[in-house]
Amino acid sequence: MSRFRVRVSNGSPGPARPACWALVALFVLSIVSPARAQPAPNLWFAGTWLVLERSQTRGGEIAVPTDDPALARFLAHLGATLSYDPAQRYAIVTTADYRTIAFTIGDKRYAVGAVTETAPFAPYVSGGEAYLPFVALAEALYVQPVSQADATVLQPQIASLDVRNEGRVSVVTLHGAATLRFKRLSAGSDGRLSLAFLGTASTLDPYRDVAGDGLRSISISVGGSVRNPTTTVTFQAPPGGLHALMPAGAPNALAVAFAPPGVPLTGTPVPASGVASVAAAGPAPVPTASEQTTGEYAPAGANVPAAEPSTYQAPGYAAPAPPAPASAQPxxxxxxxxxxxxxxxxxxxxxxxxxxxxxxxxxxxxxxxxxxxxxxxxxxxxxxxxxxxxxxxxxxxxxxxxxxxxxxxxxxxxxxxxxxxxxxxxxxxxxxxxxxxxxxxxxxxxxxxxxxxxxxxxxxxxxxxxxAPIVEPTPWKFTPVPVVAYAAPNPRLIVIDPGHGGSDTGAMQRGLVEKELTLDISDRLRSLLVARGWLVKMTRDSDVDVFEPNDSAHDELQARCDIANRAGARMFISVHVNSYTSGSLNGTTTYYYKGVDLSLAQAIHSRLIESLGTADRGVRKENFYVIHHTVMPATLVETAFMSNAADAQLLRSPAWRQKVAGAIADGVGDYAGAPPPKSSAPAETSDTDTPVPDR
Amino acid sequence: MRLLRALVVVALFVVAVYYGYRVFAGRPRPVAAATVTVYYCKTDGETLVPWKLTLGPARDRKSVAFYAATQAVAGPSSDIDAIRFPSGTIVHAVDVDGSTAIVDLGGALAKPTAGSFAESAEFKALVWTLTALPGIGSVQVKLDGIRVPTLPGGHFELDEPLSRASF
Missing domain, CATH: 2.60.40.3500 (Immunoglobulin-like)
Structure with missing residues (x-):
């Protein structure tokens, strides 16, 4: 009662009560909202301010929401992507070199690859968005925050330098935070190669003794300013040795191989001047034998023509070393x-x-x-x-x-x-x-x-x-496919499907466009088959979408199937050109899906491999739309990889494309024999039934 | 005075709760190690190689499925030759409906695709990874939230759930 009496009789709170209420309110507020909105910290990154628009602080650390546009720009610059679904608890960043940084909502620990680290605070959800510890994320992405008077500079780093001595060849791989951009400072006859990596810092040891045949030592120095650092890496190789860029497997990695004099080395010359990203430097001409023996490649500019760097072969590299003879002194x-x-x-x-x-x-x-x-x-x-x-x-x-x-x-x-x-x-x-x-x-x-x-x-x-048997590679085996008999209403008719077309270019690499190549090869195939007495229908004979302009993938692919199904064709041949994100894959693959497809695919593939000189990637079963939804024996031929230098060179050759058409036509002959007499063909006609001579 | 004392007690209690929260809530709780098996496809396009990854502390079904899918899409480290999803592919979400995992992908994958060879190998690795999880037998792939017959300019059929028998 006294409480109410005091409160009511005085009409105003006593002097101690406001402080108590304020104290309680403060604590309650601090619990309910432990993270506070914070004016965007002054972050400098890659030559500009990085303004985190909705960052908060936790314990003085920056917490960045997963949907902050500045975070998206930061990640994009580094070639990283963020995957986060609010329905679950992981937020995972994939780096340019395929490492993953996995944060868990509510837990300070995070995994960088297989290594567990501890962040200053646990990622949390606020307003439906996950907030991540920004500095921990940046460091895991090889970006080092450096304090300046008015800003924190986020410096991309060269984070690691790995040396492998393989035979007499030394291969150095550098991993950076972002795509490594370099300038060749020197590559004189004294065997010294200096590369300046622009906008990149490093805390790696300044000197490393390699003691390989192809490379003796590596020196690293960092210059420039805090906001625009430059790391210079100097490779000291034996005079007269060779060096070349090698495929490094990731856009933020650079691999340079060094061979001593007399050991051949095949790779991509390091551009002599200008600034070139690894991606631009990759497809450079392979040096000729004479260039290789001189120990120095001809200077190349930043805009080097496309060609495939091929793997080097140093003598004895792949040969297992014989055990020491038992009679030798141990x-x-x-x-x-x-x-x-x-x-x-x-x-x-x-x-x-x-x-x-x-x-x-x-x-x-x-x-x-x-x-x-x-x-x-x-x-x-x-x-x-x-x-x-x-x-x-x-x-x-x-x-x-x-x-x-x-x-x-x-x-x-x-x-x-x-x-x-x-x-x-x-x-x-x-x-x-x-x-x-x-x-x-x-x-x-x-x-x-x-x-x-x-x-x-x-x-x-x-x-x-x-x-543990789980670790053994699992060879893939297809289950047997039942063969369902198919009686073609139009046994003289073959439908040729030039892959892609119109709004769908297919793959485009090395100046090649898939839809153009597939149409060219299909045209040649049509001519050959018609000359051999077959009726031929093309799903397209010009650069068009088959269903309608800018149609959906479903409508487009189904339209191609419909042409063959409605015509009652004897067989369906879809012509394609393969590609991949790197030049490492090559060769010819022939696909089937249904049981009735297999013999046709095998017959065509045998002829292709026999005559083309490409790598044999086999006859494979895959659920590709056009060979699934056609009712007759169907096959999809991936003639070669335009992403591979050697295959691309073949694809550029009209004579080689004619060979492809010839091999497919021969495979059709092996599979079906001669076309049936004209009397067996029903009313359905092809758009081309006039024999034309072979080209 | 009694009111003041009561408020002080409440305040002290709140302080204790607050600091208890700050000290213990953010501290990692020990969690028994658990792994997921993630597959990648070698460049021969056929051989699937499993590797084990230690899970983080989130072990609910959706989180584990999301973790496994994201790791499969990322693939192994760059020094290993593997067929990979295009760099920049994002896992938007993974839902589990009965025995089907619904994987919503996007980013670079939504752009015109690379060749058929990589396409099927990528999905093979993803399907094997997710179907290695308990109770998941098939995988429905979506692209930016939509079921699609194939990737843009693609070949491999995606409009029905994929299982290990699909390859």
Missing amino acids: VQVVNFESEQADQGLNVRVWLAGGSVAYEWHRLPDNRWYIDFKNATLAVAPQDETLQNDAVLSLRLKQVTLDPYPVVRVALSLATPRLVNLVPFDGGVTIAVDRLDDLAPAKVGIGTLSAGVLAAATPTDQTVDQTP
């Missing part, structure tokens, strides 16, 4: 040390007594070991449990002594970490990376001599010791 393991590395471990093995053959195995249960053949231990065996995030334990022992001594170094890895072998003058370092190796089971063999590894190609392999 090599000795004279020292053995392990040391912490950046989120990994380096195990250094010192060897004395000459070259040694080795064989390493990655097992699916995260064990990794290397055997040094014809080697003996000159130090005590070790069996050590480690306090290390990457490696749980480490063992060194003499596996066998007589008649053939083998020393083994075995690691129990915490996760399937990538393990690299890096030679040094006195032996080899087994470098356990912070990244995981996704290939679950591998084997590699090679020799180590005077600080140089001659490695054979690691191969995915099922290993005897494998306890």
